[in-house]
Amino acid sequence: MKIAVFPGSFDPFTSAHQDLVERALPLFDKIIIAVGYNANKKGMLDHEERVNCIQHLFQNVQAIEVVKYSGLTVDFCQKVGAKFILRGLRNTGDFEFENAIAQNNLLLNPAVESYFLMSRSGKAYISSTIVRDVWFNGGDVSAMVPTEVLNLLNEKRPTNP
16 A cells, blocks of 8 residues: 655645645555644644644545654654655755755655655645734735635634734
């Protein structure tokens, strides 16, 4: 069975993330969306909210599992039997960053290979960081996140941003 792990903090899960997962589905038998915790990022949604929202988004897709994880991604891959890490690339900056991580992951576990998909035209500008910034400043993020995520964000929006 070809199992891929798509790791990230997904705070929040964006339309670009959704597009990447949907495009990768034909490549793998199972994709595990691994929702990690990044202490360096200002949180928008708590860990459980992110997991629940993504699970709801893909509730009718049996080939997708959404779980929380911590620690090294390659260790998590070994734990769940995944031989692939799925990552998206928006630009050359992403390539440089992701290439360095992929090379180190190969040193840590040569049995786990990284697969990269380029962002689809019209999605490359979307990042969780930009969504958070726009949202925290009262802007409209409806074009950047799936409806399920937008509904959750609207429930959490302060009355006076």
